[in-house]
Amino acid sequence: MDPEVWSIGDLARATGTKVETIRFYEKSGLLPAPPRTARNYRAYSAEHLGRLSFIRRARDLGFSMEQVATLLALADRKDQSCEAVDIVARAHLAEIDRKLRDLRALRKELATMIANCDHGTIADCRIIEALAPRG
Known part of the structure; x- marks a missing residue:
């Protein structure tokens, strides 16, 4: 297998995430669905690994799914002010x-x-x- 292509099991092991959780993050839109191989297996990239690691770390810090989605959207806009990130973090x-x-x-x-x-x-x-009970 190409070193830049990860199976769902490899991705799970690399991030300490259950396979079911990875699928849940895909269904919820936090993690983009990967392309499929000729045998219809998911083919994750290093980009998926980085994004899943970000999600895991944010969840470990107690951010809600909604907050994680917001932080991911903000992280994708590298040239923007980080004020919005600060607001999310302060609220948390x-x-x-x-x-x-x-x-x-x-x-x-x-x-x-x-x-x-x-x-x-x-x-x-x-x-x-x-x-x-009192009564």
């Missing part, structure tokens, strides 16, 4: 900060529930009591 950072605040509040609540546990019987368990 704000969302991460919000989630961290929520997680800190959840942690505090759970720690309080655990601290109030006197290790008695389940009938008197403050954790179970806090989890039970």
